[in-house]
Amino acid sequence: MTVHESVVDAIGGTPLFRLARLGAGLAAPVYAKAEFLNIGGSVKDRAALSMVLAAERDGLLRPGGTIIEATSGNTGIGLTIVGRQRGYRVIACVSDRSAAEKSDILRAYGAEVVLAPTAVPAEDPDHLFNVVRRLAEEIPGAWLANQYDNPANPDAHVRTTGPEVWEQTGGRVTHFVAGVGTGGTISGTGAFLKKASGGGVTVIGADPESSSYAGGDGSPYFVESIGHFLHPDTAEDRWPESYHREAVDRFERIPDRESLLTARRLAREEGLLAGPSSGTAVAAALRVARRLGPEDLVVVLLPDSGRSYLSKLYSDDWLRRWGFLEEPRGAEDTEPTVRAVLDAAGFHAGAVAGVGTGPGAGRPGGPVTVASDASLAEALAVLRAVPGGIAPVVLARPARPYGISATEVLGSLSAAAVERAVAEGRAAPDGPVTSVLGPALPTVGVGQPLSEAREALGPGQDAALVLADGRAVALVHRSALGSWAGSVGRGA
Structure with missing residues (x-):
């Protein structure tokens, strides 16, 4: 059995x-490559040790x-x-969107x-990166590790991860797949493998579908730590210096649902309890492997623990x-779900009474929305044309080819509230929608039972946003939900 003088000595040497x-x-x-078996539960132990020693x-x-x-x-x-060991x-300083664990x-x-927060402009003084810079300036003897631009980050993988993969596969690895967060892991490991193989190893980045690394629109996604x-x-889209673009030969873009459900399969079928970014990487690796033959060998890196x-x-x-999840809770679960109701009512044909549909989401079938930079007059023209006269207000974005992320919904707006505010002189027609912004609408997932959907509406709301894969696909009104529930219950 291996004996170490310190837990730091146990960083690296992870199995395949x-x-x-x-x-x-x-x-x-x-x-x-099970990087979650590092002492701290992730591949980042390698970069952390490398950066501290270099500093x-x-x-x-x-001291x-x-x-x-x-x-x-x-x-x-x-x-x-x-x-702490040293x-x-x-x-x-942790992103407020990270898992509480x-x-x-x-x-x-x-x-x-x-x-x-990270869901604010990079120039915002409260942005995560600006908070750490301010603390580093204010605290005597402070050192900002700055993994995003620290050369010791990718260097850790040139020295350790890459050589391990090469040795463990006896030099047979032909394809290496990993996610791209700071870029240090894929850049360092990829650089070593390319050099060791004389350019024979292909390096593939696994990226969330909307991440801008692989050409997405940069809108929010639900896989943590990559993309x-x-x-x-x-104002300025700045990419990490730890990410060396030349190290990545191509990308596989993976939707959030595929990432999350693949990670769950990894635990249930392979006994490897890994995080969501591991699901992204494995989904990408399986896509890559389907195009290869027996002479090839794919290594995929699992960054952290589930x-x-x-x-x-x-x-x-x-x-x-x-x-993200629509399968029944069990064989005895026969209650209709929100998805079943929408399908039964012809939602995909755009013929559902009580559901606002339109181009606001950037893809067919999305709900009508009001952009946060619209005027009240512009908003009112939209609201008067939708059932119920209510719509979510979303963060203004030039294009939404992947739909509206639920995290981009800032609040709601109703025609009645706008008309009242203008009539009472509390707002001007050319004023911003944010001056009359109401609370965000409740949300329900497409896989939730109807009883939960009705409960989510509560006593004070007339509509709820329906989410599929974390993105808004419909606006469900209370009256319509009740009638659909009755119709489905009668076998319609």
Whole structure:
């Protein structure tokens, strides 16, 4: 048995597992590198150790100093383990969209956790990156790790991850698949494998469908820790220096639902409890392997543990609420779902009374919406034309080819509220919609039973947004929901 003098010595050396069940029927074998078996539960332990050692070597981090980092969780955990072992104070600034488990883990290891938003323009002083820069300037002896631009991040994978993959496969690896977050993992590992193979290894980036790395619109997605989100009000779209574009030969773009459900299959069929970005990577690897032969060998990197996502990815209720899960709860579950009601009512043909449909979502069948930069007069023209006179107000974005993310909904607006505000002199017709903005409408997932959908409406709301894959696909009115429930109950 291996004996270590410190947990830091256990970073790296992770095993490969063949995906025999998910890869059944494929000519090319697919092996998963289980980075969640690192001591801190993720591949980011490697970068964390590399960055701390480089900072000490370069005199940037001195005894008694403070490590500060912006993180979705994993790099912060790695830095906390390494930093606390070496006597440093650690402040982890975590995205407010990260799973709550990550903040709990950080605190357990001794980090001070500061939550900050990322769904705001990059120039906003409250943005996560600006918060960490401000703390680094204010705290004496502080060092900002800055994984996004720190060369020690990709270098960790040139020195460790790449050589491990090459040695473990006996130099037989032909395709390497990984997600792109900061870009350090795929850049460093890919660079080593390309050099070791004389250019024979193809490196594939696995990216959320709407991420701008692979050409998406940069709108929000639901897979944590990878991809590139772009707020529409951000003045400059700046990509990480840790990401070396030349290291990636091509991308596979994976929808959120495929990522999340593939990760769940990975746990149930292969016994590997990994996070959602692992689902993205495995889905991409399986696509790649289907086009290959027995002489090829695919290695896919699983970045982190599913234990950090028990309240999200591995929660059936969470998946149903956001419209990612539609399978029945069990054989005895015969209650109609929101999806069944919409289909029965001809929603896809655009003929459902009580459901606002139109081009506002950027794809057929999406709900009519009001953009946040519209005037009240423009909004009123839209509201008077939709059933019920109510619509969600969404973050203005030039194009929405993937639909409206539920996270982009800022509130709601009704024709009655606008007309009243203008008549009473509280708002002008050319004024902004935000001056009369109402609360966001309740949401229901397409896979939720009708009883839950009616409960979600509550006593004070007349409509709810229906979500599929985290994106708004319909606006359901209370009266219509009741009539559909009756129709479906009668076998219509």
